Amino acid sequence: MSQLMRPIDRQIDEPITTIIIPAYNEEKGLAVVLNRIVSIIDKTYEVIVVDDGSNDKTSEVASQFPCRVIKHKINRGKGEALKTGIRYSKGEDIIWIDADNTYPVELIPQMAEALESYDMVIGSRFYGRDNIPLFNRLGNWIFRNMIKTIYGFGAFDPCSGLYGAKKHYLEKMHLSSRRFAIEPEISIKGSRMKLSILDIPVSYHPRIGGSKLSTIKVGFEDLKTIISHILWYPSKENGY
Numbered sequence: 001m002s003q004l005m006r007p008i009d010r011q012i013d014e015p016i017t018t019i020i021i022p023a024y025n026e027e028k029g030l031a032v033v034l035n036r037i038v039s040i041i042d043k044t045y046e047v048i049v050v051d052d053g054s055n056d057k058t059s060e061v062a063s064q065f066p067c068r069v070i071k072h073k074i075n076r077g078k079g080e081a082l083k084t085g086i087r088y089s090k091g092e093d094i095i096w097i098d099a100d101n102t103y104p105v106e107l108i109p110q111m112a113e114a115l116e117s118y119d120m121v122i123g124s125r126f127y128g129r130d131n132i133p134l135f136n137r138l139g140n141w142i143f144r145n146m147i148k149t150i151y152g153f154g155a156f157d158p159c160s161g162l163y164g165a166k167k168h169y170l171e172k173m174h175l176s177s178r179r180f181a182i183e184p185e186i187s188i189k190g191s192r193m194k195l196s197i198l199d200i201p202v203s204y205h206p207r208i209g210g211s212k213l214s215t216i217k218v219g220f221e222d223l224k225t226i227i228s229h230i231l232w233y234p235s236k237e238n239g240y
Contacts, residue, residue, distance in 0.1 A: 018091030022081035026099035029208035079182035098161035119195035123162030126201035158187035
């Protein structure tokens with residue numbers, strides 16, 4: 001069966017999968033990503049671009065494609081943008097991807113199909129790691145091993161920018177990270193909730209446009225997230 005089409009045994013009134021693209025000043029990369037996405041999806045998907053207070057033409061670019069555009073008045077951080085997208089999503093399954101064209105868009109249909117059997121799917125950066133700055137690679141190695149050791153996280157790359165998960169699990173996580181620690185938080189809570197996770201190796205490509213990351217600041221946020229959630233456990237009152 002083609003990866004582009006999933007079996008449908010009911011009338012589609014709402015999308016099955018929501019693709020969320022958090023974007024902050026990503027007018028160049030976003031155009032490429034959206035163009036690639038719309039060429040591979042069908043009516044079972046919706047696309048939401050969350051413009052996180054950009055001062056370039058990010059919203060204008062997004063409005064040229066068949067997607068919903070939600071705009072933050074000010075820059076609030078990737079985590080806040082993702083949470084906004086989740087809140088307004090209509091799909092039962094959520095896939096999010098960075099707007100800078102570093103991740104393989106073509107993997108999205110495979111991830112959507114995998115979410116029929118798994119609770120979470122992660123596109124782990126096994127290849128193309130030379131496109132990640134050396135200092136960032138070192139930080140990722142440290143945080144990856146901390147999350148694996150402390151929380152038992154099974155996938156290779158908890159800091160990946162290409163994730164998929166069931167919406168109801170994301171809602172039950174009560175996500176708190178405002179910026180780039182959002183994926184580590186999701187990986188930690190997904191492990192605590194004992195979610196089934198599929199790890200898919202991907203190639204990481206050079207980004208389009210300049211990076212907005214402050215490596216030291218992001219590293220501190222990731223470390224704080226890893227340590228602060230040691231005592232976090234799922235609540236039986238919430239059904240998980």
